[in-house]
Amino acid sequence: MAEANWYVVHTYSGYENKVKANIEKTIENRHLEEEILEVRVPMQEVVEVKNGARKNVQKKMFPGYVLINMIMNDDTWYVVRNTRGVTGFVGPGSKPVPLTEVEMRPLGIKTENISVDFKEGDTIAVIAGVWKDTVGVVQRMDYGKQTATINVELFGRETPVEISFAEVKKM
Numbered sequence: 001m002a003e004a005n006w007y008v009v010h011t012y013s014g015y016e017n018k019v020k021a022n023i024e025k026t027i028e029n030r031h032l033e034e035e036i037l038e039v040r041v042p043m044q045e046v047v048e049v050k051n052g053a054r055k056n057v058q059k060k061m062f063p064g065y066v067l068i069n070m071i072m073n074d075d076t077w078y079v080v081r082n083t084r085g086v087t088g089f090v091g092p093g094s095k096p097v098p099l100t101e102v103e104m105r106p107l108g109i110k111t112e113n114i115s116v117d118f119k120e121g122d123t124i125a126v127i128a129g130v131w132k133d134t135v136g137v138v139q140r141m142d143y144g145k146q147t148a149t150i151n152v153e154l155f156g157r158e159t160p161v162e163i164s165f166a167e168v169k170k171m
Contacts, residue, residue, distance in 0.1 A: 003071070004035075004037050004069055004070055004071045005069070005070070005071075005072065005098030005099070006067055006068070006069050006098060006099040006104055007067070007068050007069075007070065007072070007080075007089055007090070007096045007097075007098055007099070008062075008065055008066075008067060008068075008089070008090035008099065009065065009066045009067075009068055009080060009086055009088070009089055009090070010064060010065060010086070010087045010088050010089070010090055011064055011065065011066055011085050011086055011087060012064070012085050012087065013063055013064045014063075015085035016041045016060060016063070016064070016065070016066050017041055018084075018085055019066050019083055019084075019085040019086055020039045020040070020041050020066055022083050022084055022085065023036070023039045023066075023068070023079070023080060023083050024039055026079050026083065027039075027079075030079065032075070032076065032079065034071075035070060035071045035073065035075065035076050036068065036069075036070040036071075036076055036079070036080070037069040037070060037071075038068070038069040039066060039067070039068050039069075040066070040067045040068075040069075041060060041066055041067075042060070042061040042062060042067060042107050043058045043059065043060060043061060044058070044059055044061050045057070045058055045059075046058075046059050061107070065090070066086075067099075067107070068080060072096060072098075077089075077096070116141075116148075116165050116168075116170075117170050118138060118148075118168070118170040119138065119141065120138050120139065120140065120141055121137065121138060122137070122138050122170060122171075123135060123136070123137050123138075123170075123171045124136060124137075124138055124148070124150065124168045124169065124170055124171060125168065125169055125170075125171050126150075126163055126167055126168050127167060127168060127169050128166070128167040129163070129164070129167045131152065131161060131163060131167075132167075134150075134152050134161075135152075135171065136150030136151050136152045136161070136163075137150060137151055138150055139151055139160060142162075146164060146165045146166075147162045147163060147164055147165065148162075148163055148165060148168060149161065149162050149163075150163055150168075
């Protein structure tokens with residue numbers, strides 16, 4: 001079986017989330033879960049100042065583009081290419097070019113899978129990074145991003161924090 005790679009799809013501006021939803025619905029209807037693994041609209045948190053108030057908001061990193069992790073074949077190419085709002089794959093002519101490891105690193109997408117010995121509800125200790133020596137309970141696991149969301153106590157409140165699998169160990 002062929003290997004899945006990340007591809008970039010060009011969409012009409014403002015249609016990124018609609019294209020993502022349409023592709024996910026098609027995956028479900030055509031049972032392509034084994035071939036089209038993930039559809040993502042990369043977001044980043046930015047600080048906006050409006051009327052003197054600072055506010056953290058999510059903005060699209062690449063307006064007009066959607067990332068898809070899929071095994072490229074005639075069926076998957078056809079499904080994605082003929083989704084309403086998609087103008088085409090990024091690449092020369094009609095040949096899609098997968099993203100390289102170096103291109104994916106700044107997007108927070110990890111390709112090497114880290115196997116973990118903890119699950120939701122387990123107590124873990126952070127062993128590296130900003131939250132080193134912090135203990136928390138796993139609330140959510142994101143295997144695509146290779147992160148766990150844990151609750152930590154910050155200023156007397158429970159606050160969710162996203163930690164890389166590589167930075168934690170089970171207690």
